[in-house]
Amino acid sequence: MTIQDKLQQAIRNVPDFPKPGIQFKDITPIFLDAKLCDEIAENIINNFLHNPGKIDAICAIESRGFFIGILIANKLQIPLFPVRKAGKLPAKTKSFTYELEYGSATLEVHTGVIKPGWNVMVHDDLLATGGTAIAAAELVKSEGGNVAGFSFVVELGFLNGRERLSKYSDKIVSIIQF
Ligand code: AMP
Numbered sequence: 001m002t003i004q005d006k007l008q009q010a011i012r013n014v015p016d017f018p019k020p021g022i023q024f025k026d027i028t029p030i031f032l033d034a035k036l037c038d039e040i041a042e043n044i045i046n047n048f049l050h051n052p053g054k055i056d057a058i059c060a061i062e063s064r065g066f067f068i069g070i071l072i073a074n075k076l077q078i079p080l081f082p083v084r085k086a087g088k089l090p091a092k093t094k095s096f097t098y099e100l101e102y103g104s105a106t107l108e109v110h111t112g113v114i115k116p117g118w119n120v121m122v123h124d125d126l127l128a129t130g131g132t133a134i135a136a137a138e139l140v141k142s143e144g145g146n147v148a149g150f151s152f153v154v155e156l157g158f159l160n161g162r163e164r165l166s167k168y169s170d171k172i173v174s175i176i177q178f
Contacts, residue, residue, distance in 0.1 A: 004176050007154075010029045011154065012026040013025065025154055025178070037067070041068055041071040045072060048121060048149060048151055055120065055148050056078060056079070056115070056119045057078055057114070057119075058078065058120070058123050059122045060073075060081070060123050061123065062082060064124070065123050081110065089109070093108040094108065094143060096138045105135075111143065118144075119148035122137055125153050127172075128159050128161055129160075130163075130165050134168070137150075137169075147168045148169065150171070151172075153175050154175070
């Protein structure tokens with residue numbers, strides 16, 4: 001069975017969550033399967049590093065980006081730092097506010113965590129419109145890092161997030177697309 005088949009089976013579609021009309025891709029069943037988690041991390045590492053590039057750190061996006069993000073960082077033995085929703089990080093932070101369909105959202109990163117010139121891979125569970133990943137990329141750049149690319153487990157291709165992210169890096173990896 002391919003990794004895409006395994007993900008297809010593991011990911012649960014929840015209609016009308018968190019609001020009517022949204023097909024929510026619930027990835028939590030993936031974490032019940034330790035071997036599948038390992039395969040996902042290996043797949044992202046192979047696809048990402050294949051097309052060349054050394055990465056110095058992983059920027060993991062709250063909260064579902066943390067799970068596989070830390071596995072990848074641990075396998076590569078490189079640092080991971082979190083990007084979180086406003087008010088969650090305890091020390092001094094830098095913020096980036098972006099527009100959502102209704103209203104706006106703010107993401108934050110601890111200042112000084114990114115070493116100058118670090119090549120950073122931005123990681124999240126799912127790419128939809130790309131707004132969240134762009135906010136993380138902007139934070140990486142504003143703290144002196146380079147955006148080495150993006151990785152996701154799931155990509156919702158019909159929302160064209162990939163096109164928006166290509167302004168930051170052409171290295172955009174996802175395992176399964178819907
Ligand atoms: P976006 O900023 O539009 O690319 O949205 C990506 C973020 O929202 C990720 O952190 C996802 O976890 C979450 N997200 C957006 N749409 C969905 C969806 N249909 N199913 C699950 N998570 C989603």
